[in-house]
Amino acid sequence: MSPRSGQVEPVALSESKLQVVNHRMANVAYTESTNSDPRPMGVEISLVVIHGISLPPGRFGTGLVHQLFLNTLDPSTDESLESLDKVRVSAHLFIERTGTMTQFVEFDRCAWHAGESEFEGVSNCNDYSIGIELEGTDDLQYADAQYLVLTHALEALLRAYPRITSSRIVGQSDVAPGRKTDPGSAFDWRRVRNSIGYCR
Numbered sequence: 001m002s003p004r005s006g007q008v009e010p011v012a013l014s015e016s017k018l019q020v021v022n023h024r025m026a027n028v029a030y031t032e033s034t035n036s037d038p039r040p041m042g043v044e045i046s047l048v049v050i051h052g053i054s055l056p057p058g059r060f061g062t063g064l065v066h067q068l069f070l071n072t073l074d075p076s077t078d079e080s081l082e083s084l085d086k087v088r089v090s091a092h093l094f095i096e097r098t099g100t101m102t103q104f105v106e107f108d109r110c111a112w113h114a115g116e117s118e119f120e121g122v123s124n125c126n127d128y129s130i131g132i133e134l135e136g137t138d139d140l141q142y143a144d145a146q147y148l149v150l151t152h153a154l155e156a157l158l159r160a161y162p163r164i165t166s167s168r169i170v171g172q173s174d175v176a177p178g179r180k181t182d183p184g185s186a187f188d189w190r191r192v193r194n195s196i197g198y199c200r
């Protein structure tokens with residue numbers, strides 16, 4: 001994939017594509033969240049769920065999403081965080097506005113991202129999916145750097161886990177309609193599908 005001219009690429013990814021090695025994204029920061037479970041026996045990874053999150057909502061680069069996933073968030077610091085008291089969640093990958101990506105859960109474990117959910121009649125998407133959180137809100141355009149890193153990450157996941165196909169890359173709003181709206185109308189599905197289209 002050659003990025004369009006004028007697009008800003010994070011230095012670390014300018015030449016090398018991402019690769020999954022031992023259920024981790026190689027050369028990507030890994031900070032383990034304990035909010036995870038083993039995959040159920042015999043269940044194969046076959047879905048990617050894309051989310052949007054920002055803490056406090058609409059503010060970026062605060063470090064609070066990391067804290068949420070690591071159970072170190074102090075909800076008393078901001079009114080908007082009160083509902084997160086004792087909430088235990090995680091995602092496999094978090095991509096900040098700058099394109100910085102962090103892995104919190106190894107791919108062969110379940111991260112706690114989808115909650116009550118269903119895809120094509122199969123419930124509990126956490127059991128068989130990989131969760132990717134993009135720092136953002138439903139209605140503010142996601143950053144170019146995020147699309148670039150997301151595309152590299154998806155390509156690596158498609159290679160590593162063949163049961164994931166491009167039609168099995170969905171949003172939280174697709175697997176929990178009526179309950180969740182992220183990644184929202186701001187997320188450009190066509191852009192992502194076009195970028196990875198050649199590979200599957």
Ligand SMILES: [Zn+2]
Nearest residue numbers: 051052172182
């Ligand atoms: Zn979500």
